[in-house]
Amino acid sequence: MSRQSDAPLDLLLFPTWLVPVEPAGVVLKGHGLGVRDGRIALIAPRAVALKYQAIETRELEGMLLAPGLINAHGHAAMTLFRGLADDLPLQRWLKDHIWPAESRWVDEDFVRCGTELAIAEQLKGGITCFSDMYFYPSVVSELVHKHGVRAQITIPVLDFPVPDARDADEALRKGLALFDDLKHHPRITIAFGPHAPYSVADDKLESIRVLVAEMDAGIHMHVHETAHEVQEALRKHGERPLARLARLQLLGPRFQAVHMTQVDDDDLALLTEHNCSVIHCPESNLKLASGFCPVERLWEAGINVAVGTDGAASNNDLDLLGETRTAALLAKAVAGSATALDAHRALRMATLNGARALGIDEHTGSLEIGKFADLVALDLSGLAQQPVYDPVSQLIYSTSRDAVRHVWVGGKQLLESGRLTRMDEQQVIANARQWGERISSTDQR
């Protein structure tokens, strides 16, 4: 398969295994992948690929080449709160620790340092695209632009004053300006991020519905994170949160429901009818004891399920490969079936399903001709990966993010042999340490 052109390829890669994700379940051996103008221009058997001229050709001996991982939910700058408040249930964690810490510490510099730390950590872990729901989204967009990664940046909306907006109207006004600035950006999409059903009132959700229709944007929201959230909504309003969102006409193919640990038959019908995506964050759900998302049931109902790390304050890392392993293992326990979420489907969840949830699956998420060359190469030649029967099984069940060697986004190499090509890792660490010292010297825990 190739896209015809007389121009030479910019890059021609020969990995030991090439896993395109689409078509599902395929592993190509002895194949080359060619990149031209940032996009995948060729996937062909080695002998055919060698007939093409290329400016750079690389043998990736012992490596698996896959689509870059997509972290479909996170709060990037919260890396600076990693380990600040552990071993607590969601509402105590959020209300007694995280929200007070945010109102005290979060400013532009916090978001800049925390987001750079998150971008660096994610690139080193094979993540080429992440979704962010945090304050100062314009600062996040500058960093995403500068460092070459891909992102969905959401406009945070809450019913109370937050570090970068006095109220939801101000947040929306600023968000609209950002949307206008970035609507043609090749690597950034802007979506709305109403925090959760319990923290955003109907009138704000209605405003978001109108804006989304005008802008054709996504909505990214924590929904049914815990049983407590659903019970409180039933007690106060006699309605489940997802049903309320349906009544307010927020649900649709661009709706990204993050968490969904509580799913009854009516919820399942709503998600299916409106073709929503669910973003599963198993490690945050485990650590906050929030509950279990029934991934296999959702998958069987045809619902698009992606995977996210959530923020580093509730996880406590941004390791999507590790998260995917947790998801695959947990799905089996939750479904009571060892066949649930096999390794190939788990990889799809961490790549193409993520792209679909964020509305960018035409452009990324799988290795297909014409898509952006968002790629990760992982070294499977180590001791702990031997022998290799199925490289995808090895990737999901036996490989850590330390095996990530190279990362390209839109054909640009951002990680080379495990080293960041465009970021000063030592500087990122020093900045984060400085913030940590500042926070711990006055922290009232």
Ligand SMILES: CSC[C@H]1O[C@@H](n2cnc3c(O)ncnc32)[C@H](O)[C@@H]1O
């Ligand atoms: C709208 S800005 C993001 C807001 O969300 C908070 N947050 C981080 N993780 C979670 C979670 O798992 N559930 C609910 N809220 C979360 C974050 O601290 C910001 O205030």
Ligand SMILES: [Zn+2]
């Ligand atoms: Zn979250």
